[in-house]
Amino acid sequence: MSEELDLLRRADPVPAHGPHFGDGPLDHRAEQRLELLLHADDERGTRRGTPGTRPPIPGTRPRIPRARPRIPRARPRMLSARRRTPRARLLWGLAATAVVLATTLTALLAGPNSQPAVAAPRPLAVRAHSTAVPxxxxxxxxxxxxxxxxxxxxxxxxxxxxxxxxxxxxxxxxxxxxxxxxxxxxxxxxxxxxxxxxxxxxxxxxxxxxxxxxxxxxxxxxxxxxxxxxxxxxxxxxxxxxxxxxxxxxxxxxxxxxxxxxxxxxxxxxxxxxxxxxxxxxxxxxxxxxxxxxxxxxxxxxxxxxxxxxxxxxxxxxxxxxxxxxxxxxxxxxxxxxxxxxxxxxxxxxxxxxxxxxxxxxxxxx
Structure with missing residues (x-):
C-alpha cells in the first residue's frame, strides 16, 4: 500500500513534456486551487480527522492545520476563454446589427434616386408670370x-x-x-x-x-x-x-x-x-x-x-x-x-x- 502511495505522490498529472491542451501545465497557484477543489469536502469536515485538515498519509509528516484564505471557485483557463468568446461575439453581433439597421434605414429613406422619402416638403412655388387675382x-x-x-x-x-x-x-x-x-x-x-x-x-x-x-x-x-x-x-x-x-x-x-x-x-x-x-x-x-x-x-x-x-x-x-x-x-x-x-x-x-x-x-x- 505504501509503495502505491509513493507512486501516486511522484506522479505528475500534467508533465512539462506532455500535451498542453491549449493551456500548458498548471502553475503553482493553479495547483493550489485544484487542491482546494479536490479537498473541499475536507474543509466541510465530511472526512475523518480535524475539520479543515486531511488525514496524514502513512510514511509522511503530518501537516499542521493552518487557515487558508477563501478563494473563489476557479475554472480552467481554457473553459474561461470559451466562456468569454460568446460575449465578444455578442458585442460584435450587436455592432453588426446596428450597422445593418442604419444601412436599412438609409436605404428606406434614400430610395433609388437618393432623395429622402421623408424629407420636408419644399414651400409651394408661385408660377412665374401668373396673374395674381385680388x-x-x-x-x-x-x-x-x-x-x-x-x-x-x-x-x-x-x-x-x-x-x-x-x-x-x-x-x-x-x-x-x-x-x-x-x-x-x-x-x-x-x-x-x-x-x-x-x-x-x-x-x-x-x-x-x-x-x-x-x-x-x-x-x-x-x-x-x-x-x-x-x-x-x-x-x-x-x-x-x-x-x-x-x-x-x-x-x-x-x-x-x-x-x-x-x-x-x-x-x-x-x-x-x-x-x-x-x-x-x-x-x-x-x-x-x-x-x-x-x-x-x-x-x-x-x-x-x-x-x-x-x-x-x-x-x-x-x-x-x-x-x-x-x-x-x-x-x-x-x-x-x-x-x-x-x-x-x-x-x-x-x-x-x-x-x-x-x-x-x-x-x-x-
Missing part, C-alpha cells in the same frame, strides 16, 4: 358660384397634412398623414388616421413613435388609428353648424378662438379657418362668406397661381407675420379653401430650421 375679385367669383347653393355644407372633413416635428438636439422631421372624419345619423362620428404621403406614393412614411415618441417608419397607407366617438350635440363652435352669412360666420369664428373679446387678427383668423375646416367641409355659400371675411380682414396679398401638393391649381394669398409666413390657397373658380401653408420666416438654430422651411401644410378635400 382677394375682393375672388370674393365676387365665389359669390357667383354660390348662387345655386351647391355643393352643400357637410359635417366631417378629409384632410392631408404635413407637420414638422422638432426637438432639442435632433434634426426636425416631417410627419405626413391623412385624416378622414365621417359623422353618422346618430351624431356619433369615426376618425381614421392613415400614414401616407401623396407626393411619394408607395414609399415608407415617417410617423410618430409609440411611448418613447421617437419617429418610426411604416408602410405607405398604414392605418395609425381608427376611433369612433359617441354622439355629440355641442352647440359651440366649431362643433356647431357654421352659418353662411359673412357677419354671422365672422362672429362664429371669433367665438372659436376668443369667445370674450371677439377680435381676430389675420393670423388668428387663418388659425380659426383651419379649425373650422378640420370639423366641416364647407359648401359653396359658406366658402363665399369666408372669402368675404378674409377680404375685409386685410393682411393677405395676392401672389399668383400655384399648384398645391395634391396637384390642384389655386390662387395664393400670403400673410407675413412675426417669425412665420402663411399662404392661403383658394380654388380659382369657387373660392373654396384648398390649403394653408405655414413656413418659417427666419432661421432658428435651436431646432435646426431655416427661413423658408415648411412648418405645416394642410390640404382639404371634399
Amino acid at each position: 382677394l375682393h375679385q375672388m370674393a365676387e367669383l365665389a359669390a357667383a358660384a354660390a348662387a345655386d347653393g351647391s355643393p352643400g355644407l357637410r359635417r366631417g372633413t378629409h384632410v392631408q397634412s404635413w407637420s414638422l416635428a422638432m426637438s432639442d438636439g435632433k434634426p426636425p422631421v416631417t410627419l405626413p398623414e391623412e385624416r378622414v372624419v365621417r359623422w353618422n345619423a346618430d351624431d356619433s362620428h369615426t376618425e381614421v388616421v392613415v400614414a401616407t404621403d401623396p407626393s411619394r406614393p408607395g414609399r415608407p412614411v415617417l410617423t410618430d413613435g409609440d411611448e418613447d415618441g421617437a419617429p418610426r417608419l411604416v408602410e405607405d397607407g398604414k392605418v395609425l388609428s381608427r376611433t369612433t366617438y359617441p354622439p355629440s350635440w355641442s352647440d359651440a363652435p366649431p362643433e356647431a353648424r357654421p352659418p353662411h352669412d359673412p357677419a354671422a360666420l365672422r362672429a362664429y369664428l371669433a367665438e372659436t378662438l376668443h369667445p370674450r373679446t371677439g377680435s381676430l387678427a389675420t393670423p388668428e383668423l387663418l388659425d380659426t379657418v383651419k379649425e373650422l375646416l378640420d370639423h366641416w367641409t364647407l359648401g359653396a355659400r359658406e366658402s363665399a362668406a369666408l372669402v368675404r371675411i378674409l377680404t375685409d380682414a386685410g393682411g393677405l396679398r395676392p401672389v399668383g397661381q400655384v399648384t398645391d401638393r395634391l396637384g390642384r391649381p389655386g390662387q395664393a394669398y400670403v400673410n407675413d407675420g412675426p417669425g412665420e409666413r402663411r399662404m392661403l390657397i383658394l380654388e380659382p373658380r369657387t373660392g373654396a379653401v384648398l390649403g394653408i401653408e405655414t413656413t418659417f420666416a427666419r432661421d432658428d438654430p435651436r431646432y435646426g430650421v431655416k427661413a423658408g422651411d415648411v412648418m405645416e401644410y394642410s390640404a382639404w378635400m371634399r
